[in-house]
Amino acid sequence: MAKRVPRSLEFCVVSAGGVATTQLLAHFVGRRTVNSPRDEDSLKHLPVPGVSFNPAFRYIYLFGDPVPAIVSLFRRGYHTLQARKLQRGFPGPRPGLRMTIDEYAAGGRDLFGFERHFDNYFERHLIHPTLFLRYEALWENLPAIGDFLQTDEDEFSGFAPRCRRSSEKCAPAPAVLDQLRAIYKPFTKRLDALPDTFVRGEHFANRRSHLFLSANLRLAAFNALKARWRPAGSLYGE
Numbered sequence: 001m002a003k004r005v006p007r008s009l010e011f012c013v014v015s016a017g018g019v020a021t022t023q024l025l026a027h028f029v030g031r032r033t034v035n036s037p038r039d040e041d042s043l044k045h046l047p048v049p050g051v052s053f054n055p056a057f058r059y060i061y062l063f064g065d066p067v068p069a070i071v072s073l074f075r076r077g078y079h080t081l082q083a084r085k086l087q088r089g090f091p092g093p094r095p096g097l098r099m100t101i102d103e104y105a106a107g108g109r110d111l112f113g114f115e116r117h118f119d120n121y122f123e124r125h126l127i128h129p130t131l132f133l134r135y136e137a138l139w140e141n142l143p144a145i146g147d148f149l150q151t152d153e154d155e156f157s158g159f160a161p162r163c164r165r166s167s168e169k170c171a172p173a174p175a176v177l178d179q180l181r182a183i184y185k186p187f188t189k190r191l192d193a194l195p196d197t198f199v200r201g202e203h204f205a206n207r208r209s210h211l212f213l214s215a216n217l218r219l220a221a222f223n224a225l226k227a228r229w230r231p232a233g234s235l236y237g238e
Contacts, residue, residue: 005043005052009033011149012043012050015062016117017082018069019135021045024062027159032149045085047113048120052128056205059128060145061121063191064135066114066184071172074101086113101172105179115187126201137196138162144197 015021025037035043073079131148142156
């Protein structure tokens with residue numbers, strides 16, 4: 001869960017998955033010092049925001065309709081790995097080991113923890129300035145990212161254009177989609193009430209004293225200590 005973010009990183013782009021996080025991160029590679037688009041540093045989907053001692057550090061959190069995101073994860077075969085990432089450090093079942101999307105939808109529960117992931121960045125463990133950006137409005141709001149990061153106007157001149165999501169082309173049966181929408185209806189309703197882009201935690205900018213009072217700093221210290229005793233080859237701290 002919580003961990004130390006390398007001080008060298010200017011910012012991290014994070015999400016619960018299925019909302020173009022990799023595409024946005026890939027755009028910054030070679031331009032800015034950011035977390036790995038391939039998640040080699042295990043920061044892209046971290047369940048609890050990591051702690052950085054860089055006073056200028058920031059987060060960009062991508063969110064969106066969870067149903068297409070779930071469809072995308074299953075279609076690409078990432079659901080097992082993504083579930084383990086999002087549930088890292090939390091008790092409970094690990095979904096998707098031999099589960100189809102039909103079986104998942106029929107189960108009637110959010111086993112990935114999408115809403116908990118959002119809440120950890122939105123409020124529960126908010127300790128760094130964080131830009132929240134809706135995936136469905138990403139391309140229209142690229143200037144908001146530039147403003148948040150205080151970048152040059154041409155920062156996104158070469159950003160890849162919007163294309164139709166593969167999950168739209170290979171959608172599950174209507175009955176399965178209805179079951180998924182029922183699972184995520186309360187969370188989707190919360191997200192729909194939010195602006196497409198907004199910033200939280202700006203009062204933490206250029207401050208470090210509050211970090212020592214944060215719950216996730218304690219989690220980061222504990223997990224760093226635990227990692228020193230973790231057997232070689234263990235996955236995601238489990």
